[in-house]
Amino acid sequence: MVRKSRAHPAERPLTETELEMMNVIWRIGPCSVHQVVQALRPQRELAYTSVSTIIRILEQKKYVASIKEGRGHLYQAAVSKQAYQATSLARLVSNVFDGAPTLLVQRLLDSKQLSAEELESIRASMRRTER
Amino acid sequence: MSLAPLQIYLSQNVLLVLAYGLLRCLRFASARLPRPLAYRHQLHCANWLIAVAVLAPLLAPLLSDPHLLPATAQVWSAPSLHALSGAAASVPGAMLSLTTTGTQLRLDLITQCALTICAGGLAIALTLLLIGARATRTLLSQAHLIRRSGALRILASSEASVPFSFWRPGRFFIVVPVSLLTRPEDLRIALRHEAQHHRQGDTWMVYFMGLLRGAYFLNPAVHVLNICVQELREFACDEAVIARHPVTARSYCDCLLWVAENALVQTLPAVCMPMVDQRLAHRPRSSTAAGERPEQLGSKPPTMLARRVEILLRSPQRRLHALVAAALQAVAMVTLLVTGIALAATVQDRRVSPSEAAEMAAAARLNTSFPIVVNPQVVAEINRLVGTPDGRADLRASVSRMRTHETMIREKLEELSLPAELLAVPLVESGYRNRPQDGSAGHGAGLWMFVGPTARAFGMEVYPAHDERLNPALETDAATKLLAQLMAEFGDWNLALLAYNGGSDFVNRSIRAAGTRDAFELARLGYENDPHYLARVMATIIVMENAARKAYY
Numbered sequence: 001m002v003r004k005s006r007a008h009p010a011e012r013p014l015t016e017t018e019l020e021m022m023n024v025i026w027r028i029g030p031c032s033v034h035q036v037v038q039a040l041r042p043q044r045e046l047a048y049t050s051v052s053t054i055i056r057i058l059e060q061k062k063y064v065a066s067i068k069e070g071r072g073h074l075y076q077a078a079v080s081k082q083a084y085q086a087t088s089l090a091r092l093v094s095n096v097f098d099g100a101p102t103l104l105v106q107r108l109l110d111s112k113q114l115s116a117e118e119l120e121s122i123r124a125s126m127r128r129t130e131r
Numbered sequence: 132m133s134l135a136p137l138q139i140y141l142s143q144n145v146l147l148v149l150a151y152g153l154l155r156c157l158r159f160a161s162a163r164l165p166r167p168l169a170y171r172h173q174l175h176c177a178n179w180l181i182a183v184a185v186l187a188p189l190l191a192p193l194l195s196d197p198h199l200l201p202a203t204a205q206v207w208s209a210p211s212l213h214a215l216s217g218a219a220a221s222v223p224g225a226m227l228s229l230t231t232t233g234t235q236l237r238l239d240l241i242t243q244c245a246l247t248i249c250a251g252g253l254a255i256a257l258t259l260l261l262i263g264a265r266a267t268r269t270l271l272s273q274a275h276l277i278r279r280s281g282a283l284r285i286l287a288s289s290e291a292s293v294p295f296s297f298w299r300p301g302r303f304f305i306v307v308p309v310s311l312l313t314r315p316e317d318l319r320i321a322l323r324h325e326a327q328h329h330r331q332g333d334t335w336m337v338y339f340m341g342l343l344r345g346a347y348f349l350n351p352a353v354h355v356l357n358i359c360v361q362e363l364r365e366f367a368c369d370e371a372v373i374a375r376h377p378v379t380a381r382s383y384c385d386c387l388l389w390v391a392e393n394a395l396v397q398t399l400p401a402v403c404m405p406m407v408d409q410r411l412a413h414r415p416r417s418s419t420a421a422g423e424r425p426e427q428l429g430s431k432p433p434t435m436l437a438r439r440v441e442i443l444l445r446s447p448q449r450r451l452h453a454l455v456a457a458a459l460q461a462v463a464m465v466t467l468l469v470t471g472i473a474l475a476a477t478v479q480d481r482r483v484s485p486s487e488a489a490e491m492a493a494a495a496r497l498n499t500s501f502p503i504v505v506n507p508q509v510v511a512e513i514n515r516l517v518g519t520p521d522g523r524a525d526l527r528a529s530v531s532r533m534r535t536h537e538t539m540i541r542e543k544l545e546e547l548s549l550p551a552e553l554l555a556v557p558l559v560e561s562g563y564r565n566r567p568q569d570g571s572a573g574h575g576a577g578l579w580m581f582v583g584p585t586a587r588a589f590g591m592e593v594y595p596a597h598d599e600r601l602n603p604a605l606e607t608d609a610a611t612k613l614l615a616q617l618m619a620e621f622g623d624w625n626l627a628l629l630a631y632n633g634g635s636d637f638v639n640r641s642i643r644a645a646g647t648r649d650a651f652e653l654a655r656l657g658y659e660n661d662p663h664y665l666a667r668v669m670a671t672i673i674v675m676e677n678a679a680r681k682a683y684y
Contacts, residue, residue, distance in 0.1 A: 012273075015289050017310045050312040053287055057275040057309060061289070 012061050013091065014084075020044075021054050022063060022077065022084070030067065030076035137242040140249055142188035142474040148352040149470055150180040153463045154359060166449050170366040171331070172456040176463060177360050178336065181343065183464050187471025249346050256345020260338055263400030267297050274306055283329070285322065287312055292393040294321035295405040298334035305329075308393065317386040321406055323376055327368045328404045336360075337402055361408070362435060369443055380443045387443075391436050407436060482518040483683075485510050488673070495676035501552040502624055503676075504651055504669055512663055512670035516684065523684040525562065526674070530684070532563035536578065536603050543607050547615045550624070555671040556610070556631065559664070565601055568593075576600040579610040589613065625650030628668055633660030 014022060024039045025031060031039070033052045040046055055075055058064040065078040089104075097103040114122075154177050161168040168176075274288035283303045294311060297304040305325040311318045328334055340357050347353040369387075372378060391407045399405050451459075483491070485507070492505035516522045533554065544553055557563055560580040568576040568583075575582045577600035583593045589609035591599040599605050617627035620635055629650050630638040641658035642648055654665045674683050 012289065015309050017313050018289060020313075044313070046313055047315055050315065050318075053275065053277055053312055054309055057287060057289060060275055 013088070014058075014061075014063065017054060018058055018061075018063070021051065021058060022081075025055075025058075025064060025075060025077050026081045030074045032069070032072055032074055036075075137245050139188040140245045142191070142471060143185055144347055144350045144352075145474055146184035146187060146467055146471050147181070147347060147350055147356065150184040150467055151352040151356045151359070153466060154180055154356070157459065157463060158359075161451075164451065166451045168456050168459070169450040169453075170363060170370045172451070172453070172460065174331065174360070174363040174367040176460040177356070177363055178332075179460060179464055180467060181340075181356060181360070183467045183471070185343070187468050188474065191472050191474070248349060252345040252348040253342060254345075256342050256348075259345075260341045260402055263402040264299065266400045267403055271297070271304060271306065277307075283326075291399075292397040293390050293399070293405045293407060294325055295399055295403040296325035296328045296334050297403050298329065298337075303329045303334070310393070314386075314389070316382055317389060320372065320378055320383055320386040321390065323372045323378070324368055324406050325404070327371050327375075328364065331364065331367060331371075333364045333368075334404050336364075337404060341401060362438075364404075365408075365435070365439060366442060369439055373443065384440045384443050387436065387439060481523075482514045483510065488513055491673050491677045491680075494680060495673050498676055499550060499552055501550045501672065503673060504625065505673065506651055506666075508651065508654065508663060508666035509669045509673070512666040513674060515667075516670055516674055526671075526684040529558050529562040530675070530678075533558060536563065536607070539604060540607050540611075543611045547611050549611055549615060549618075552672045552676075553611075553614060555668050555675060556614075556628070558671050558675075559668050565603060567601060568595075568598060577606040578603050579606050581606055581609065585609075585613070621648075623648065623650065625665060625669075626653075628665055629653065629659065632664045633658075 020040075021036060024036050028035065028039055033048060033055055036055065037046060037048055037051050040051070055064060059066055059075065063077065063079050063084075064075045066073040066075050093099060093101050093104055097107070154173075157168070157176060158173060161173065270288060270290055271286060273290055274286035276284060277287050278285040282301060283305070286304060286306045287309050288306050289309050291306050291308045292310075294305070294307045297306065305322060307318060307321055311321060340360065344353050344357055369383065373380060373383060387407060394405060394407045399408075450456075485505075488505050488510045491513070492503045492509075495503045514522075516526050536557075537554065540554055540557070541551060544551055557578040557580075560575070561578050563578060565578055566576055566580070568574065572583065574580075576598060579600075581589075581591070581600050586593050586600050586606075586609065589612065591605060591609060593600060614627060614631060617630045617635060618624060621627050621630060621638065626638055626642075626648065629641075633641075637660065638653075638658075641653050645653055645656050645658060647653065650665055653659070654663070659665065677683060
């Protein structure tokens with residue numbers, strides 16, 4: 001019954017729970033399910049089977065790739081955090097800001113007090129992009 | 132076109148209304164009992180009532196005992212008995228009388244409309260169910276299999292925001308949202324809840340109810356029954372999970388509320404059975420007004436979700452014993468079944484087919500030596516008598532009046548060794564009304580409708596102030612003598628009857644002109660004083676001879 005999904009990862013965004021697992025994998029790199037369970041503790045006491053299921057869903061959604069390691073598997077991110085940020089931002093711009101990135105930047109500048117260093121960093125990024 | 136489909140469709144609609152009424156009565160009474168009915172019993176009752184409402188009208192025609200069907204309950208009519216010319220042309224078409232005197236609609240047209248509505252609704256419902264099943268299949272294809280056990284599949288889905296169960300032939304699915312995997316206690320509750328839906332058969336009943344709503348979409352009772360059953364499914368499910376598993380009501384409610392929050396963002400196809408249906412969860416419950424008390428929830432009626440929480444948190448009640456509950460259900464179902472059988476007579480085609488008329492004639496011949504004839508004219512007249520409500524009413528009234536004079540007439544017939552079947556003659560002539568002479572001199576008077584000259588020929592005095600034809604005994608005496616004379620003259624009762632109506636000279640002339648002594652052939656060729664007189668007398672004799680065999684009128 002359960003068939004391989006043909007959807008591209010970018011088309012199937014992560015749920016809150018899945019993002020929580022991905023953040024662990026992005027942070028600690030290739031890891032076993034047991035390592036993810038350990039990394040989530042003590043804030044989150046999740047059962048091994050629950051974490052394993054979620055990671056396999058992530059694998060099915062092609063956010064994670066598995067490597068055979070002895071009797072078990074190691075899981076590593078198939079989509080980098082930067083790539084996910086980019087696709088999430090693109091989705092946000094498309095869905096919330098009518099496809100206009102300037103609106104997003106404007107809203108960011110309006111709603112958050114940025115320090116002088118942060119502003120200078122943004123200017124530097126823009127100069128690099130212009131070149 | 133047969134009226135059976137219309138009869139079945141109308142009966143099912145009436146029974147569905149009654150099923151809803153019975154269910155509401157049961158729930159109303161249950162809410163007031165010190166030991167109320169368990170919700171699972173209420174759900175069983177609802178499911179059975181719906182099944183009986185649909186099936187009873189299908190089974191009713193199989194009951195062959197005619198005494199079960201009240202003869203006076205038919206609502207359809209044919210052209211009036213008194214509209215002789217219209218009905219004479221052919222066997223009357225079935226009509227639906229909207230009033231006793233006025234508008235009539237063709238029943239075959241109504242049957243066609245009803246069948247079109249039913250088939251159209253079913254087709255739309257089936258299409259919607261298939262679309263829903265296809266959408267659910269897509270959802271399942273993107274889900275991840277957690278566990279399989281026999282035909283059961285448990286899946287986790289990123290796309291689903293509420294746990295739900297789904298059935299397709301041979302497979303049972305439970306789908307939980309991924310976020311629920313991080314809440315082990317809620318996950319266990321949700322799995323038990325959805326498994327209970329499968330156990331109760333709710334997941335396949337959804338299809339049945341979907342089709343039912345399509346087929347009877349014009350009947351509001353079906354839609355309210357559906358809502359009632361949806362509520363009972365959830366109440367029964369909650370009740371069973373709490374009773375069967377070590378789950379506290381508090382944690383169960385927490386789980387429900389958590390699911391309800393997530394249910395707001397998703398509408399699942401109708402074939403799915405979500406733990407909290409957002410279409411129902413926030414809808415005020417109408418049943419509180421009739422049955423269960425709205426409690427401490429402000430002036431607004433409680434929503435379905437609020438009711439579920441309230442029931443769960445209520446201190447455990449002892450439920451009505453299963454045997455008593457079964458007895459109550461049985462009473463409700465028997466009421467529905469009996470109504471279904473009684474309704475089988477409300478709309479039915481009472482016309483007699485030629486083959487049935489032949490059977491009636493054969494049965495009549497067993498009791499008499501009178502020459503019983505059955506032909507298309509007689510069949511048409513039988514149908515004018517017993518195939519229409521006013522025909523049957525007229526016949527019933529005439530037979531009732533006949534009882535007053537029957538003994539006297541029988542005695543006089545026996546004196547002259549005449550057949551008792553001649554009792555049908557005054558029934559056709561006057562309907563056993565002792566009619567005075569009307570304005571026309573050519574018209575008869577009395578039970579036997581003797582015209583003036585014939586009455587005088589038999590020694591009766593016929594004056595406006597004193598008319599002996601209105602003396603039933605005198606007129607019967609004369610009529611039996613006349614009939615005996617005519618029989619002696621023609622040697623055939625059918626020719627004698629033609630002569631009684633038109634005179635012996637008229638019949639003799641007719642025989643010479645037509646070259647036949649077959650009375651029915653003469654009648655067919657138009658040699659009759661009153662059109663269809665002979666066929667009407669014959670039809671009356673056949674019906675009366677069969678009155679004991681079946682309630683024809």
